[in-house]
Amino acid sequence: MYKILSLMPVRVWFRAPIPVSSSLLVWVCLALTGCAASAGRTPATAVGDAQAPKSRSADIPPLPPTDGSYERFRAFGRRVAVEEWDATIPPAIADSPQTAEAEQPFRDFGKQQGEAVAGEFFTGLYNRSQARLPENVEKWRSEPDISNPGPDLPNFPNSAFTLPQGRAYIEVSPFTFYGSGLGSPAQYNAEYLLRYGLTDDIELRLFSNGLSWSGGENPSWGFSPLAFDTKIQMWMEKPDYFIPAVGFEAYFQTEWLGNSPFNGGTQPGLMFNFDQSLPWDIDFEYNLGATRFQDMDGDNVWEFSFQWAVQRNFFSEDFALFVHGFYNAASMPRLPNFNFTFDRNTVPAQNAVGGGFSWTVNKRLAIYGQVSAGTTKLTPSIISNVGFALGF
Numbered sequence: 001m002y003k004i005l006s007l008m009p010v011r012v013w014f015r016a017p018i019p020v021s022s023s024l025l026v027w028v029c030l031a032l033t034g035c036a037a038s039a040g041r042t043p044a045t046a047v048g049d050a051q052a053p054k055s056r057s058a059d060i061p062p063l064p065p066t067d068g069s070y071e072r073f074r075a076f077g078r079r080v081a082v083e084e085w086d087a088t089i090p091p092a093i094a095d096s097p098q099t100a101e102a103e104q105p106f107r108d109f110g111k112q113q114g115e116a117v118a119g120e121f122f123t124g125l126y127n128r129s130q131a132r133l134p135e136n137v138e139k140w141r142s143e144p145d146i147s148n149p150g151p152d153l154p155n156f157p158n159s160a161f162t163l164p165q166g167r168a169y170i171e172v173s174p175f176t177f178y179g180s181g182l183g184s185p186a187q188y189n190a191e192y193l194l195r196y197g198l199t200d201d202i203e204l205r206l207f208s209n210g211l212s213w214s215g216g217e218n219p220s221w222g223f224s225p226l227a228f229d230t231k232i233q234m235w236m237e238k239p240d241y242f243i244p245a246v247g248f249e250a251y252f253q254t255e256w257l258g259n260s261p262f263n264g265g266t267q268p269g270l271m272f273n274f275d276q277s278l279p280w281d282i283d284f285e286y287n288l289g290a291t292r293f294q295d296m297d298g299d300n301v302w303e304f305s306f307q308w309a310v311q312r313n314f315f316s317e318d319f320a321l322f323v324h325g326f327y328n329a330a331s332m333p334r335l336p337n338f339n340f341t342f343d344r345n346t347v348p349a350q351n352a353v354g355g356g357f358s359w360t361v362n363k364r365l366a367i368y369g370q371v372s373a374g375t376t377k378l379t380p381s382i383i384s385n386v387g388f389a390l391g392f
Helices: 002-015 022-031 036-040 043-047 071-088 097-121 137-142
Strands: 168-178 187-197 202-208 211-214 220-223 226-235 245-253 267-278 282-294 300-313 319-327 351-360 365-374 382-391
Touching: 267 300, 319 365
Parallel strands: none
Antiparallel strands: 168 187, 168 382, 187 202, 187 211, 202 226, 211 220, 226 245, 245 267, 267 282, 282 300, 300 319, 319 351, 351 365, 365 382
16 A cells, blocks of 8 residues: 555646645655655645645747747747646745756756757758848857858859858869860869858859860960859748748859950849758759850850759768759859850750769868769860868
8 A cells, every 4th residue: 555655646746637735745745755854844835735826827928920940849848848837836836946046057058958959050051041030140140150051162053042241251162174065175263252241131242263274276374254243132941831042143244354265255144043942851952044155256145044953961960962963054154165156046055964062161161072074065074173162
């Protein structure tokens, strides 16, 4: 009988759906091993006597509408915790200074764990939309993070996301090589991209193929011209409705600082950038746009362009592998000029497919590389680059 009494009250104390009288709880406590010292307490001191439980669940704000963040789940957890507290802990104990003092180490530990979770939350490609939510945006702006939104030079498309206000990236691919294709000799570039967050949604960019070498019958060294670029973040991803994050980008390639073998005239380009999270932690990035190039007769020709990349983290959240490609042009004026006569009604196509990696070394440094192959005669036979990106 003693064994039964010593086990049953534990379930009554923590799981009883209705209030338990104070006298019964004192009697049960006397039956438990190690609780003899509590026999001297009065019922009022032990459990608050007949005092009605003071519920604090009414003070919990209602659940907020879903906004893509984890706040809804945190609010639900707080509500459940308070209801469980009210149902199991008498108010005389719950509201005592001794209880508050005993709870403080747990509150401090919870705060530390929350900060650690927040650090993980802002790491990786799949949290770029959540970082811009009102409750997260200040932390996003407060420190450099090369993984959020991440560099644009590793693959052919550009992301829909912009840098936070006042932050900057320097992306450099000092080893970029294009194999020969029909109408274009082999070419080496040391390309770079400078990015600055004018606001959270507007990014200023400066791109160039940098120091360049062109092969063929008349090899030459020189510099490629500058291209001024702007990216605008339009809206964030809405995974509940399968709506991707969207940005708009426009560049203007000049002839400034460019030597004649690498100048292709003053050419504009524009595109819409999309980022979408897919099942199995896959990130799908693609661009749709139009670019202009100069043919052998010196005429400017517009063409449709499409770039895509499928990426997933492997081994850790800091290392990603991707497969990518383009149709007609990369997202920036990176391809060599080609000299080829064609029918104006049938603009020849360039197409490439390949793969690569991106490794986030720390908050400020990322290293990347890729190798791709052209699938048409006009496309460079090999397209490869290795580079790094710095965040400030």
